[in-house]
Amino acid sequence: MMKLFVWVAAVATFHVINVMADDWTYTCFDKGPDVISDNSSTTIKCSASGADEDQAKAASFCHRPNNKQANNTFLDYGCGKCPAAAKNGTCLSCPAWNTTSNGENSNCNKHQAPIFTFSCYQGGASVKCSNGSLLKDIHCWGRSQLTKKTTRT
Secondary structure, eight states, X not given: OXXXXXXXXXXXXXXXXXXXXXXXXXXXXXXXXXXXXXXXXXXXXXXXXXXXHHHHHHTOEEEEEOTTSTTOOOOOOEESSOOTTSOTTSEEEEESEXXXXXXXXXXXXXXXXOEEEXXXXXXXXXXXXXXEEEGGGOOOOOOXXXXXXXXXX
């Protein structure tokens, strides 16, 4: 009877241990909405869970704004897949574990400079100059307008 009790206790303990989820810890960039530079980049600790370590790693993601979409208003960087509130195409997710190479891919959501559309004036009319340019590359040029100031005495 005692052997049966020990065997049942051992089997129960084995099943409890196997049912418990595994966590895998990784990091992602968590960056504020500094659109001019990436000087404010910081990382945060993230974790994903799964039935085992492989599943936990497969569930680990980071997200960032889609820098190929001009004038993107989504600015969030962080852990996990893109938030449900992100509009289609404004957010990109990346796996924090590379299942192909079986290697670490933390911080896969590295800052990408956003692009913006802009217009310049040509002949008094606004002309769209770009479908997307880096902020530092936005320039308009043209002939300067000289004006004479007259004063009455």
